[in-house]
Amino acid sequence: MEINEIKNFKDLGEYLKNEREKKGITLDYIEKETKIRKKYLSSMEEGNFHLIPGGDVYVKGFLKNYSQICGIDYISILNVYKNLVNNTEIKNKEENLIYKGETSKKEIQEVKPNKKKIKAWVVWTFTLIIIAGIIYILNLNPLNYSFKSTNNVNNLNNSESVIESPTPNPDQDNSQNNQMPVKESKEEVKVVEETAKKITAEVSSEKIRANIKVLSDKCWISVKENGKIIFEGTLQSKEEKYFESTTGLEIRVGNPKAIEFFILNKKLPLSGSSPVTIFINKI
Structure with missing residues (x-):
């Protein structure tokens, strides 16, 4: 298959x-050289690009690294992928327009007034109005009114005490009753351990927030939450990634000197070219 014969994502894979197979390159070798997990490489070769986390940005990065290892013109591959994405979006929009048009026609056909239901509703409404009028007239019976009034007078005469509403004291300061205590929240970051390969930080905050900005070159990172990988991939130059957790984060950085690392918007100094693992825990 030639590159100009690719018609869909499956063909691209x-x-x-x-x-790759022509050059005798294995997926294990590509995984080792690019740090891209083997399951994502297999997803690309199967045409399942939607299974790669991070969206188009990471798919393009994976395609570039894959192509460079296999000696493929990555610019042509990226152009093919972009065209497939654009064609898929246009097709989806057309299908949505057709679906909405058919739905609107069906709704117009179904919205027809039911004369029998309207007539029954009018009869029931009129009947309820008549019943309400009869009840109102019976409540105006003079004898019933006189009896109620006499009972009310006797009740007032027999009452021994009158409950009065308290009079507000103008000298009393009620400002404390009208104010709710405000709880101040302070976000703090404290580095409790730091070595060449490991940094442990503790934060005082409801949520842990970490931000990674790539200054130059590129940097591979892996992010875990509660021992489960939530992101893994290569960030390109000028790319930025944001992570948030309510429990804790474990972030492994492959090229520390190429990035700026922030915890709760506070910069964590990193240096060196050796991989480092950053543990962020809540106090």
Whole structure:
């Protein structure tokens, strides 16, 4: 298959796989060289690009690294991928327009007044009005009114005490009753351990927030929450990634000197070119 014969994502995956196998390159080797997990490489070769986390940005990065390892023109591969994405979006929009048009026609056909239901509703409403009028007239019976009034007078005469509403004291300061105590929240970051390969930080905050900005070159990172990987991939130059957790984060950085690392918007100094693992825990 030639690159100009690619018609869909499946064709693109097959093309990549064929070029890799021609050169005798294994997925294990690509995983080792690019730090891209083998399952994502397999997803690309199967045409399942939607299974790669991070969206188009990471798909393009994976395609570039994959192509460079296999000696494929990555610019042509990226152009093919962009065209497939654009064609898919246009097709989806057309299908949505057709679906909405058919739905609107169906709704117009179904919205027809039911004369029998309207007539029954009018009869019931009129009947309820008549019943309400009869009840109102019976409540105006003079004898019933006189009896109620006499009872009310006797009740007032027999009452021994009158409950009065308290009079507000103008000298009393009620400002404390009208104010709710305000709880001040302070976000603090404290580094409790720091070595060449490991940094442990503790934060005083309801949520842990970490921000990674790539200054130059590129940087591979892996992010775990409660031992489960929530992101893994290569960030390109000028790319930025944000992570948040209510429990804790474990972030492994492959190229510390290429990034700026922030915890709760406070910069954590990093240096060196060796990988470092950053543990962020709540106090």
